[in-house]
Amino acid sequence: MEVLFSTNALVALLTLTFLEIILGIDNIVFLSIVSGKLKAEEQPKARRIGLLLAMLFRIILLFGITWVMGLKKSIYDFDWGFLSGHVTGQSLIIFGGGLFLLYKSVTEIHHKLEGAEEGETGKASNSLSAAIIQIALLNIVFSFDSILTAVGLVSSEPAPKGFGEAALIIMILSVVISIIIMMIFAGPVSKFVNEHPTIQILGLSFLILIGVMLLAEGSHLAGFKFLGENEVHSIPKGYLYFSIFFSLFVEFLNLKMRKSSKPVQLHNNKIQDEKLKDTDITN
Template sequence: MDILFTPNALIALLTLTFLEIILGIDNIVFLSIVSGKLKAEDQPKARRVGLLLAMVFRIILLFGITWVLSLQDTIFSIDLGSIFEAHVTGQSLIIFGGGLFLLYKSVSEIHHKLEGEEESTSGKASNSIAQAIIQIALLNIVFSFDSILTAVGMVSMKEPAQGGFGYEGALLIMILAVVISIVIMMIFAGPVSKFVNEHPTIQILGLSFLILIGVMLLAEGSHLAHFRFGNDVEVTSIPKGYLYFSIFFSLFVEFLNLRMKKSRNAVKLRNNKIVDAKLKDDDLMN
């Protein structure tokens, strides 16, 4: 506990908490879109369960950090000479599979919202909360691995005499950062979800972000598996900074659009539970 109150530990805690919140944005977007398909009374429960699962998965993985790091070992290799080569690890399989799932889910949601058939909410709401929680749990596993690997890379587990925080000190810092970030995300998850579900363009933008994150996970999984094509072409990971800069810039532009132009003929997405009052008035007048 004495290590926790040193300036270096406090800086590491604040930095890691901020990073966990940034990395959790994709989780909140996914939660907002999945929970938006539920009944209004079930949406807060789905968000709370989803974020609690995220916290539990991260803490479990932190206590099993030795096992997480052991997933870097090669499970099997593929060698096709100068055509293709790969050394698949447990981490690469989990992250690559998560990327595929995120791509499939995002593209399916965009197709359903723009071209899908209208569905009555009564026929689907009885079992959709269980399906939503399962989807959230599956993706939380992938997000948790990515988050924990980033945290381990930031907080040194070396002994204090060697400039680190020690194993117990580093573990305490990472757990506190996870808990604080999840609590902050719980506070803002409701308003963020409401804002996303009230604005169709934000929903499509959020799904587009999830496609970008899915591609990033595919690239990262391929990098961890050391995918190599030919003699010199090896797959590298996509820097997260570029990705999150594009996300924040796109959101900034969209916020400006929402403030400067309020269209009366807004696009109405399929399965959107919140109906614009102006559109209702227009329908009654016509």
């Protein structure tokens, strides 16, 4: 307890909580877009379940940190001349998550602009269970990446005597506090995202960037080398999040300057408006 309330521990807790919130931005964007396709009464439930799953996965991974770090071991080594490397458990999870995020983001952009699937065939992608499955799959990847980043931050800092035993508690506390904060702001953020088409498209573009970052990180963890010399490096997260915040800042200025103009309706929004009108007429 003495170590937990020390200055070093409190600084570590604040730093990790801030880091978890920043790393959770992509999670909230994905939650907002996926839950925005649900009925209005189901959206808060989907967001709560999504964030609770994120907290659960992160805590489970923290308790199994030895297993997580053990996934660095090589499963398969290869050298094809033009490409060499070693496949690990960590690289497979991160790389697979990047591919899934790229696929999902591009598909969502297509649906919002073309709307063929929701508008014509009406598949079950609007159901709560389908949304939760998508959220759970991506939460595993986001949680894995978040925990690896947090563990790397803690292990890279010189720790005082006895701090190692408290590190796990501090990381768990940071996860719980960050998820509570995200739960408080998830509703307003989702409402804002779904009311502004440009924010939706920007959010999906950010998810594409994050998908590319995960692909690069997975390739780096696998030690991919082209022609035996050119090693694949991970993309620093600071560059990525700076571009996200800068783009959002520019768009907020645009929205403020054009308050009177009516936003363009994306295909999904039009379908939802028509459903609401039909419901009102029926009632």
